[in-house]
Amino acid sequence: MLDSGTVALPDSQRRALLKKDSLWQKALRVHYRALVFDGHADTPTLMAEEGYDIGPRHAPAEAHLDLPRMKEGGLDAVFFSIYVPSYLGEGRRASARARRLIRTTKQQLEKHSGRAALATSAEEVRRLARNGKRAVLLGLEGGHALAASEDTLRALARQGVRYVTLTHIGTTSWADAATDTPRHGGLAPKGEDLVRAMNDAGVLVDLSHASDSTFYDALAVSRAPVILSHSSARALTPEARNVTDDMLRALAENNGLVMINFYDEYVEQPGGGPAALEDVLDHLDHAAQVAGVEHVGLGSDFDGVPRLPAGLGDATRLPWLTYGLLKRGYTAEEVYKILGGNALRVLEAAESRAAKPERDDSVAAARRR
Structure with missing residues (x-):
């Protein structure tokens, strides 16, 4: 949270929102005081x-x-x-x-x-x-x-790189991707070494695009919180790029963070028609209920997807997420965490881990066997 924040919406739009619903007064105050942090553009x-x-x-x-x-x-x-x-x-x-x-x-x-x-x-x-x-x-x-x-x-x-997404759409020589044929059953031994090296370098391990097995293997190896920089909830939208509830719970145990993707195909309800802003709120809400508010953030995928949900067409629409979260009963402190506080926390955790690079080599060796 910042000490103060000036509402940057056009005055005419701000007045119209305040006239429409008094909750907007709180939403605008919360949003522009928050440190809003997007995990992926x-x-x-x-x-x-x-x-x-x-x-x-x-x-x-x-x-x-x-x-x-x-x-x-x-x-x-x-x-x-x-x-x-x-x-x-x-x-x-x-x-x-x-x-x-x-x-x-x-x-x-x-x-x-x-x-x-x-x-x-x-x-x-x-x-x-x-x-x-x-x-x-x-x-x-x-x-x-x-x-x-x-x-x-x-x-x-x-x-300056501060996270590495282990895979993209293709499986690599050391990690399986969610959308390609698996070759390693998750992380290969070299992949485990690279995850440890990321920890030592203060680089966050990003598991968006990784297969489920790679996800669990990386959690077992990483000594720092991991992130999913732009993924959503598979329970709501059954896409391989999204994460299951079990994965969300495991992420919480790791003290990590899922940053909800806005791409319409990853948040739309099956058979429910084109996605809208409310669908993104549903995914934020679901992840918060399963993993906990402390483990949820924003990962828009702006400029990387062909379609965004109705009502969330660009960066100017982010205040509507804050309004929607408050409308659903989230407190201001919880909203501050989702908007950016949680992202700062995992970034600090990666920095702290890098400052203490020693690791239990006997455990590392055991994992290789």
Whole structure:
């Protein structure tokens, strides 16, 4: 939570909302005082491939996120996805793609340094938010870009990467993906080593896109909380990319975090027609009921999906989630956690684990046998 917050919605819209429902007065106060943190946006791909500029305001049909709309929607921090397509394999092309997107993102942040900056820690996120700047963090989407190399992982961490999504749509040489043929029954031994190396480097282990077996194997190995940066609840929407209730409970035991994806195909009700904002609220609510409020966050997948739910078409619509959560009976403190407090917690936990890199080598050896 921030010390204060100015409502950034247009005055006419704010007045209309307050006239419609008195709860909006509380919702706007809570939302713009919160530190709102999105776990996943694919905007760097647009920047690198289409010359997209996050500085000016764009129409929702063009993109979901830019700096003006982040401000209007109260979005203080976002993980920009360093997305590496699976077809690039695990060699130089994949690593080069990652470096290119990191370089492009940093160039954009330098261009707009008065409004946004790279953050590599929870404290940097808080400091930027206090100063009215947007915090951008880097998450590598596609562990194949590591080329199964701990040295490459550490090099990317030095460049600012703070989470690694173990797989994308394809199974790698060391981890099975949710949407591909399994080869390892979860994590291969090399995958276990890489998870430990992520812990030591202060890099969060992201299990979105991972198979169920990979998910459980990673939880067994990781000494720090893990995240699902953009996944939803399989009990409501039976997609392989979503997580089961048992997985949500296991995530809570790990003290981890599921960041609910907004993509309509991952939140729509079977046979219920196109998704709407209420469906995203249903997934947030379900995850909170199963895993606990402390283990739920936002992972929009902005700029990475072709369709978003009605009423949630871009970053300016985030206050409607706050209103919806309050309408469902969540307290302000619970909403602060879901909007961003939980994301800061797991980021701090990863930093703390990296500061104490020693591990029980006998346990590690036993797991390899």
